[in-house]
Amino acid sequence: MMNNEALNLHNRLALFRAEAGLSRKDLAEMVGVNPQTIGFLERGQYGPSLELGLKLARVFGVPVETLFSLEPFKPLAASLAAPRMMEGGR
Amino acid sequence: MAVAEFPRLSPRKGRAFAATAAVLVPVSQYGLIIRPWPLSVPAEMALAAMMLTGMVLAMMVLIGTPGWRRERRGVLDEREAAETAAVLSLSYRIMGFLLLAFALWFNLARQENSFGLIAPPPRVTGLLMIDLFWLHMLLPSLILVWRSRDDEED
Numbered sequence: 001m002m003n004n005e006a007l008n009l010h011n012r013l014a015l016f017r018a019e020a021g022l023s024r025k026d027l028a029e030m031v032g033v034n035p036q037t038i039g040f041l042e043r044g045q046y047g048p049s050l051e052l053g054l055k056l057a058r059v060f061g062v063p064v065e066t067l068f069s070l071e072p073f074k075p076l077a078a079s080l081a082a083p084r085m086m087e088g089g090r
Numbered sequence: 091m092a093v094a095e096f097p098r099l100s101p102r103k104g105r106a107f108a109a110t111a112a113v114l115v116p117v118s119q120y121g122l123i124i125r126p127w128p129l130s131v132p133a134e135m136a137l138a139a140m141m142l143t144g145m146v147l148a149m150m151v152l153i154g155t156p157g158w159r160r161e162r163r164g165v166l167d168e169r170e171a172a173e174t175a176a177v178l179s180l181s182y183r184i185m186g187f188l189l190l191a192f193a194l195w196f197n198l199a200r201q202e203n204s205f206g207l208i209a210p211p212p213r214v215t216g217l218l219m220i221d222l223f224w225l226h227m228l229l230p231s232l233i234l235v236w237r238s239r240d241d242e243e244d
Contacts, residue, residue, distance in 0.1 A: 037167050
């Protein structure tokens, strides 16, 4: 087991990377890590340092808490449906 | 001054080299140094070639993976640096237990004991010490190559 295994850290890195059309290698080069590390991050097997988390967030132009969370992220369908439900409820 | 860098081994190659060395070195040591049977010259040469090949492969694993290899700052990313540190610490503990077990066995076997332990001949003891040193050097690399994943697809 690794020292820094991210037991309680959830992320949407794979989703954002796919959305941006980046390969693991591309993203790894952009943030200065080994492509394997991106795989470890996406599977939640490694918790990044604050610096790496911020670098990743900067690549996608989002706040770091959009990428990483201590709570599990809601399914994408639920996140997309929520604003519409609020509009319908008004 | 530019420093020549030995290329890093892929996990698959590292595993193959380590497994081959783990077979070649003990088999050739057994045949060549312990010599349970008389050897002809060609057999001696074959065993020597096996030992040499095994040692070269072991050295390649040792040099080609982070392990004890001293990497320049920034060569390893933060995950690799953390993993290497964890593996070095694990190896340190494993080697500590092995040394303790070896010392207990050797000291018990030298005197009469109820465990049925037999003291190894000096030649075997020397060989075991050398092998223990090889294991000490190689263990971090071995753990790293076996833990690493092969290059992942996107």
